[in-house]
Amino acid sequence: MALMEEEKETAMVTPGEVLGRISEIKPGRGAYAATHNDTVYASLTGFRRNIPPAIDSSDQRPIVEVTGHKAHGPVPQPGSIVIARVTKVMARSASAHIVCVGTKSVREIFNGIIRQQDVRATEIDKVDMHLSFRPGDIVRALVVSLGDARAYFLSTAKNELGVVSAESIAGATMVPVSWTEMQCPLTGQIEQRKVAKMAS
Amino acid sequence: MEYVSPEGLRLDGRRPMEMRQIRAEIGAVSKADGSAVFEMGNTKVIAAVYGPRQVQNKSQQMNDQALVRCEYSMANFSTGDRMRKPKGDRRSTEISLVIRQTMEACILTHLMPHSQIDIFVQVLQADGGTRSACINAATLALADAGIPMRDLVTSCSAGYLNSTPLLDLNYVEDSAGGADVTLGILPKLDKVTLLQMDSKLPIDILENVMQLAIEGCKAVANYIREILLENTKQLEYRRGV
Numbered sequence: 248m249a250l251m252e253e254e255k256e257t258a259m260v261t262p263g264e265v266l267g268r269i270s271e272i273k274p275g276r277g278a279y280a281a282t283h284n285d286t287v288y289a290s291l292t293g294f295r296r297n298i299p300p301a302i303d304s305s306d307q308r309p310i311v312e313v314t315g316h317k318a319h320g321p322v323p324q325p326g327s328i329v330i331a332r333v334t335k336v337m338a339r340s341a342s343a344h345i346v347c348v349g350t351k352s353v354r355e356i357f358n359g360i361i362r363q364q365d366v367r368a369t370e371i372d373k374v375d376m377h378l379s380f381r382p383g384d385i386v387r388a389l390v391v392s393l394g395d396a397r398a399y400f401l402s403t404a405k406n407e408l409g410v411v412s413a414e415s416i417a418g419a420t421m422v423p424v425s426w427t428e429m430q431c432p433l434t435g436q437i438e439q440r441k442v443a444k445m446a447s
Numbered sequence: 448m449e450y451v452s453p454e455g456l457r458l459d460g461r462r463p464m465e466m467r468q469i470r471a472e473i474g475a476v477s478k479a480d481g482s483a484v485f486e487m488g489n490t491k492v493i494a495a496v497y498g499p500r501q502v503q504n505k506s507q508q509m510n511d512q513a514l515v516r517c518e519y520s521m522a523n524f525s526t527g528d529r530m531r532k533p534k535g536d537r538r539s540t541e542i543s544l545v546i547r548q549t550m551e552a553c554i555l556t557h558l559m560p561h562s563q564i565d566i567f568v569q570v571l572q573a574d575g576g577t578r579s580a581c582i583n584a585a586t587l588a589l590a591d592a593g594i595p596m597r598d599l600v601t602s603c604s605a606g607y608l609n610s611t612p613l614l615d616l617n618y619v620e621d622s623a624g625g626a627d628v629t630l631g632i633l634p635k636l637d638k639v640t641l642l643q644m645d646s647k648l649p650i651d652i653l654e655n656v657m658q659l660a661i662e663g664c665k666a667v668a669n670y671i672r673e674i675l676l677e678n679t680k681q682l683e684y685r686r687g688v
Contacts, residue, residue: 263598
């Protein structure tokens with residue numbers, strides 16, 4: 248017990264503490280390598296963790312991570328899958344609020360935009376935005392770039408991306424029936440959406 | 448007026464190299480992403496950090512790194528004479544810029560492109576050394592928010608009165624007309640991020656005063672690390688239950 252406590256005690260780090268040398272370890276999450284010397288420092292408060300390298304990798308240095316309970320809300324990055332809520336649908340684009348990055352909910356609002364050419368991979372010229380999204384829809388999308396000054400550029404041009412949840416005019420959550428249609432369980436009304444293919 | 452007695456005691460009973468009592472508390476503002484209260488003697492400062500969040504002023508957005516903004520204010524009741532200064536007076540603007548530049552030097556802004564980090568610092572009680580306390584409070588709040596930093600920036604002031612270097616001036620010593628040096632450093636990296644001085648000082652004495660301030664900054668850094676580690680331990684204990 249004392250040994251474990253002592254080990255846990257020494258394993259806690261705060262920003263600026265030295266974790267090792269670049270020639271010996273690789274900085275992971277919560278650590279960084281200083282450019283002016285070859286030292287790896289912690290950038291977060293938390294527990295130091297050593298991850299052994301993969302057996303087949305050429306770089307045999309272990310990865311040092313600082314995992315803790317002090318991490319800021321996630322920031323969308325190009326290539327990350329986000330969950331967004333559509334706020335406005337226009338003729339050539341749809342605005343959305345990013346609410347999740349990966350499996351983490353964002354703490355602050357980030358704006359995203361789905362352009363007409365990013366809705367689906369086929370028949371790009373014939374996309375009708377109003378038949379793909381409605382305000383209030385929950386969408387799974389891919390961040391393609393940091394976008395312009397207004398919003399991140401999102402794309403749903405894959406089978407797994409698109410509307411994951413939508414409400415019908417009657418107010419009930421609709422059931423997807425194909426990749427372009429959703430059906431209201433109360434009234435049976437069929438509505439057009441760019442539907443995401445759900446994992447079975 | 449005599450600020451250091453022949454026995455080597457100051458007006459409040461401290462030795463020349465003694466700091467006032469430091470106290471800090473994490474998580475004072477529940478709505479903020481990170482917050483802290485920091486006290487140095489009778490100086491009390493509260494800091495709140497919001498972000499990283501979307502940039503509100505589009506013209507200031509930077510595509511490759513986070514934008515750091517800081518707002519400093521003093522409560523009307525924080526000094527002996529009640530103040531009614533409007534927001535944005537020259538001193539507040541100067542201190543806001545100083546805190547912003549100090550924090551920009553230590554935050555790893557390139558990890559959060561296209562975003563904004565807001566730091567709000569308010570002085571609740573002023574008794575000298577307010578900008579040092581503000582920088583220490585902002586550092587604690589940033590660490591509480593989980594913003595990645597190169598190091599914990601800590602700050603301390605020092606002065607020179609009655610031919611004696613003094614550490615951590617209070618209001619009476621600050622008003623005595625002697626030199627007042629405010630220093631901000633990255634203690635583990637051993638770099639200076641802030642250096643300000645009022646009045647005149649010979650350069651050899653300045654080096655002595657700076658050395659004293661560096662010792663004070665490192666003492667503050669040790670205390671801040673203790674606070675952070677204790678807070679992390681408590682969180683781990685609660686999560687373990």
